[in-house]
Every structure is written in structure tokens, then in C-alpha cells.
Amino acid sequence: xxxxxxxxxxxxxxxxxxxxxxxGHTVDLVxxxxxxxxxxxxxxxxxxxxxxxxxxxxxxxLVKTLRGAGNRTPVLFLTSLGSVEDRIEGLxxxxxxxxxxxxxxxxxxxxxxxxxxxxxxxxxETTLHAGDLTMDLLSRRVIRAGREISLLPRxxxxxxxxxxxxxRVQTRTMLLEAIWDISFDPMTNVVETHISRLRAKVDxxxxxxxxxxxxxxxxxxxx
Amino acid sequence: xxxxxxxxxxxxxxxxxxxxxxxGHTVDLVxxxxxxxxxxxxxxxxxxxxxxxxxxxxxxxLVKTLRGAGNRTPVLFLTSLGSVEDRIEGLxxxxxxxxxxxxxxxxxxxxxxxxxxxxxxxxxETTLHAGDLTMDLLSRRVIRAGREISLLPRxxxxxxxxxxxxxRVQTRTMLLEAIWDISFDPMTNVVETHISRLRAKVDxxxxxxxxxxxxxxxxxxxx
DNA sequence: CTTCGACCACCAGCAGTTTCATGGACAGAT
DNA sequence: ATCTGTCCATGAAACTGCTGGTGGTCGAAG
Numbered sequence: 001x002x003x004x005x006x007x008x009x010x011x012x013x014x015x016x017x018x019x020x021x022x023x024g025h026t027v028d029l030v031x032x033x034x035x036x037x038x039x040x041x042x043x044x045x046x047x048x049x050x051x052x053x054x055x056x057x058x059x060x061x062l063v064k065t066l067r068g069a070g071n072r073t074p075v076l077f078l079t080s081l082g083s084v085e086d087r088i089e090g091l092x093x094x095x096x097x098x099x100x101x102x103x104x105x106x107x108x109x110x111x112x113x114x115x116x117x118x119x120x121x122x123x124x125e126t127t128l129h130a131g132d133l134t135m136d137l138l139s140r141r142v143i144r145a146g147r148e149i150s151l152l153p154r155x156x157x158x159x160x161x162x163x164x165x166x167x168r169v170q171t172r173t174m175l176l177e178a179i180w181d182i183s184f185d186p187m188t189n190v191v192e193t194h195i196s197r198l199r200a201k202v203d204x205x206x207x208x209x210x211x212x213x214x215x216x217x218x219x220x221x222x223x
Numbered sequence: 224x225x226x227x228x229x230x231x232x233x234x235x236x237x238x239x240x241x242x243x244x245x246x247g248h249t250v251d252l253v254x255x256x257x258x259x260x261x262x263x264x265x266x267x268x269x270x271x272x273x274x275x276x277x278x279x280x281x282x283x284x285l286v287k288t289l290r291g292a293g294n295r296t297p298v299l300f301l302t303s304l305g306s307v308e309d310r311i312e313g314l315x316x317x318x319x320x321x322x323x324x325x326x327x328x329x330x331x332x333x334x335x336x337x338x339x340x341x342x343x344x345x346x347x348e349t350t351l352h353a354g355d356l357t358m359d360l361l362s363r364r365v366i367r368a369g370r371e372i373s374l375l376p377r378x379x380x381x382x383x384x385x386x387x388x389x390x391r392v393q394t395r396t397m398l399l400e401a402i403w404d405i406s407f408d409p410m411t412n413v414v415e416t417h418i419s420r421l422r423a424k425v426d427x428x429x430x431x432x433x434x435x436x437x438x439x440x441x442x443x444x445x446x
Numbered sequence: 447c448t449t450c451g452a453c454c455a456c457c458a459g460c461a462g463t464t465t466c467a468t469g470g471a472c473a474g475a476t
Numbered sequence: 477a478t479c480t481g482t483c484c485a486t487g488a489a490a491c492t493g494c495t496g497g498t499g500g501t502c503g504a505a506g
Contacts, residue, residue: 152480168361188483189466196468214363215465215490216376223362375491411494412455419457436455438501449506456499465490475480 001025001116002043006036006050006059007078012101016049019105020112033057040066041127045073046116049108052079074115076108128163130210130221133202135163145206154179155198162211167223169214195219224248224339225266229259229273229282230301239272239331256280263289268296269339272331275302297338299331351386353433353444356425358386368429377402378421385434390446392437418442 003020007013008031017027028043030036032055040048040062050059057065063075076097097111128135133144140156142149151159157179162170172191176182180190195211203209212220226243230236231254240250251266253259255278263271263285271289273282280288286298299320320334351358356367363379365372374382380402385393393401395414400406403413418434426432435443 154481169363186482190482192466193468193482196466199467213466217363220362377492409493413493415455416457416493419455423457438454447506450504452502452504454499454501457497458495460495461493463490463492465488467488468486470484472483473481476478 001046001112003027003112004036004039004043004045004048005029006031006033006048006054006062008032008051008054012051016105016108019109023109031055033059033062036062037065040071040073047112048073048075049112050075050077052077076111076115078103128160128166130163130166130223131208132206133210135160142202144202147205149201151198151201154194155201158194158198159202162219162221166221169218169220171218174218224269224335226250226335227259227262227266227268227271228252229254229256229271229277229285231255231274231277235274235301242332243335254278256282256285259285260288263294263296270335271296271298272335273298273300275300299334299338351383353386353389353446354431355429356433358383365425367425370428372424374421374424377417378424381417381421382425385442385444389444392441392443394441397441 001024003025005013005017005020005027007016007029010031013029013031017029020027028039028045030039034056036048036050036054037057039045048063050062052059054062059077059079063077066073074097076099078099078101097115099108099111127137133142135142137160142151142156142159158175161175161178170178173185175191176186180186199209199211203211210221212222214220226248228236228239228243228250230239230252233254236252236254240252243250251262251268253262257279259271259273259277260280262268271286273285275282277285282300286300289296297320299322301322320338322331322334349360351360356365358365360383365374365379365382381398384398384401396408398414399409403409422432422434426434433444435445437443
């Protein structure tokens with residue numbers, strides 16, 4: 001099982017990591033929130049073990065950020081704070097379990113195993129690609145050929161939708177339902193307009209066109 | 224097996240219902256979307272057979288509504304013409320299969336049986352093959368001998384129709400009804416013209432011909 | 447067995463229609 | 477006031493159906 005431990009206290013961190021490794025798991029250890037975010041988004045973990053109090057990005061914010069980006073990896077919070085409020089906050093932020101220090105290693109191990117069993121994880125994508133274009137869902141950034149492209153929210157949503165369904169034609173109706181959440185024909189060319197604006201930013205300044213029109217059907221980004 | 228047929232055309236509806244009853248199934252028949260919704264939610268069916276175009280609530284919306292309510296009954300769509308857009312939606316909106324009218328009853332029967340078994344192969348039937356040619360319905364792409372062929376909507380529809388009925392001769396009349404949705408002779412040679420254009424793209428650049436003329440009858444793609 | 451005529455199929459080009467792209471105007475939200 | 481989302485009008489491009497000429501096929505008659 002692949003685990004990430006986020007703990008700034010060196011002693012505690014290595015102690016946990018060694019214990020889990022002895023149980024046969026692969027363990028990465030980072031000591032601050034930013035590294036944790038990078039690791040968690042670039043590597044697929046089965047469970048994250050996160051100290052509430054770590055430098056740069058605190059554990060709570062870290063998890064909220066991951067959840068916001070669609071990452072559903074189960075999280076076990078470690079904390080020396082044990083107030084009821086803290087627990088509630090931890091659980092509602094998307095953290096799946098909570099362990100108050102000091103704890104017996106056996107309990108940690110058992111909870112990690114339980115979390116992993118409860119939510120068999122598939123590594124979550126946080127970046128989407130097509131050709132020389134990269135979309136980072138966490139930072140909400142789009143880069144093409146080294147240049148950053150700034151997109152409006154709606155444009156971002158459309159591009160994300162197309163990228164997630166790379167190679168498949170998306171009809172106007174599908175887009176209307178997915179992006180605008182309406183299931184009827186608005187009798188206008190909203191979709192065309194937004195596609196046009198998106199193209200102006202994403203395709204026009206570059207040589208090759210990513211967004212393709214499929215006449216009589218819809219739009220598509222090539223695989 | 225308990226089945227619900229949603230079809231507003233009386234002739235077709237009773238035809239389907241009788242055929243299925245003769246196979247030993249219990250069949251309910253309704254002629255509009257609202258009755259269908261009521262029936263489907265109050266009675267447990269094994270498969271729904273739904274015409275795309277029915278009064279009050281159209282087939283598409285009906286199924287979406289059911290899915291939204293957590294109903295996972297497999298659905299077989301019946302669609303007469305079917306614009307390209309309609310077809311793509313049918314494949315991805317939660318309907319498990321679709322059948323283009325006119326169809327052989329045997330085919331309907333087989334598909335219903337497959338759906339009831341929840342055979343995953345049916346739902347994934349989004350690519351059609353013949354020789355070295357592959358048609359991907361989702362991406363709306365046709366590849367032959369590694370090369371991509373770009374087809375116009377009508378050409379695409381014809382090729383799809385022929386591929387779905389591989390080995391069987393399709394008469395001009397059948398094509399007119401299936402692709403153009405007209406049941407009279409237009410007194411022109413539309414079909415020939417489009418077949419010709421299709422051949423120019425699909426057959427001429429290659430060694431062997433897929434589309435064969437059956438003199439005095441129609442066209443066929445060999446199995 | 448060949449020839450002829452009738453029929454059928456093929457195909458290139460044209461023109462009408464439909465569909466799509468785009469720039470600009472406008473209204474609502476922040 | 478600025479930014480965002482929507483609507484509208486226009487022009488361009490794509491698509492479709494038709495026409496008419498050409499070539500091929502079949503059967504019957506010579």
C-alpha cells in the first residue's frame with residue numbers, strides 16, 4: 001500500500017514511517033504542507049496521514065484543497081488538539097478519520113488499514129493534457145507551448161470538460177447540460193459563442209488547432 | 224421477464240409487444256412519456272424499450288429522469304431517423320443500447336435479452352468493423368488501413384447503417400427510410416449519389432472494395 | 447455468338463440551404 | 477466601473493440534393 005505521511009516533527013515522522021514500512025507499505029514522508037500537496041497530486045496514494053499543524057500549508061487547508069480539486073484519497077488526521085470542534089471540522093473537510101496524539105502505533109495501523117479498505121482509491125488526475133497544452137486543475141492554470149493562457153471560469157469549465165472526454169465528440173446538448181446545467185435548448189448560440197472565445201485564447205495564437213468542430217454533431221479535442 | 228414498451232405509434236407498439244409476449248415475456252405498453260414514468264417507477268421492469276420520440280415526456284428525458292431518481296433499469300432506445308447528435312447522446316446518457324428503425328424483430332429480441340443479462344458487450348458497442356475499416360461512434364471517426372477518413376454527416380450515417388447490417392443487402396427504400404426518414408420514392412437518385420461519394424472516400428483509395436452493389440436490389444457490406 | 451436496346455448505376459458539378467464562427471452590443475453581477 | 481455572460485446580426489463555409497451525361501450490364505433477337 002502506498003502512503004504519504006505529512007509530519008513536521010522529525011521524531012514522530014520517522015517513527016510512523018518506519019513502523020508502516022515494517023508492515024510492508026511504501027511510505028513517503030514530507031515535512032510541510034506544500035511538499036505534501038505536490039506529492040499528493042503527482043503520486044497516487046492509498047491513504048494520506050496528515051498532521052494538523054505543519055508549516056506553509058496547514059493540514060486542514062491541504063485536505064480542503066485536494067478535495068476541491070476532486071482528489072478523494074482517504075485522510076487520517078493526526079493532531080495533538082483534541083477538542084470536539086477540531087474533530088468536527090476535520091471530518092467535514094473531507095478527512096475520513098481522526099487520531100489524537102499520543103497514540104498507540106497499533107491504532108494508527110488499524111485505522112489506516114480501515115480507511116484503505118473503505119475507499120479503494122484510484123489515483124486522481126489533477127492535470128489534463130492534450131498536445132502541448134496542460135491544464136492544472138489545482139492551480140486552475142492552463143499552459144500551452146510554455147505560455148500561460150488565462151481563461152474565464154466558463155471557458156475553463158468547457159475546456160476541462162472537453163479534455164476529460166478527449167477524443168469523444170461532445171454535442172451542444174451535452175455541453176449545455178454539463179456546463180450550464182440546463183436540459184433544454186436555449187434557442188441561442190451560447191455554446192458557439194463560448195467555443196469561439198475559447199478558441200481565440202487556446203488555438204488562434206498557436207499553429208495547430210486543438211478544438212475541432214464536427215459538423216452536425218459537436219466539438220472534440222483530439223486524443 | 225417483465226418489460227415495458229414506450230411507443231406512441233400503435234402499429235409498431237403492438238407489433239413489438241405481441242412479439243415479445245410470444246416469447247413468453249410479460250409486456251406492458253404505454254404510448255406517452257408520462258405514463259411511462261409512472262409505470263417505470265411503480266413497477267419493477269427488467270428492461271425498458273423506449274422510443275426516442277413520444278409525447279409529453281420524450282424518451283431521452285424520461286430515462287434521464289429515471290436515472291436521476293436512482294433507477295438503473297437497462298434501457299433499449301428505439302430511434303427512427305436519428306440525427307447524428309441524437310445517436311451520440313443515446314449512447315452516453317445512461318441508455319444501455321439503441322436500435323434504429325426499421326429493425327428485424329429478432330434483433331430487438333436479442334438485444335433485450337442481452338440487456339437483461341447486463342452483458343457489458345452491448346453497451347460498449349461503440350465501434351463497428353469491417354475488414355480493415357473501423358468506425359468509432361463516440362469520436363465519430365472512421366479509420367481504414369491506419370488512415371483516417373473524414374466523412375460528411377450523411378455519409379457517416381449511411382456507412383454506420385451498412386456496417387450495423389453487415390452482410391445483409393440494404394435496398395434503396397430501406398436506406399431512404401432509415402437515413403432520410405422518408406417512405407416514398409423521391410424520384411431522384413439521392414442514394415446512388417451518396418453511395419458514390421461514400422465510395423470515393425472509403426473504397427477508391429484502397430485495394431479492396433467494402434461497399435458492394437447488388438444489382439436490382441441495393442448495397443451491402445460483406446461480413 | 448454477336449449485336450442492340452433498355453435499363454441500371456456511377457459521378458462531376460452546381461446551387462440552395464443549413465450550420466457555424468465571430469465581432470460587437472448589452473445587461474447583470476461584483 | 478469593470479468584468480462576465482448572453483444575445484444578435486452578418487458573413488463564410490460546409491453540406492445536401494439534383495441534374496445530366498457517361499459507362500456498364502443484361503437479356504433477347506438476329
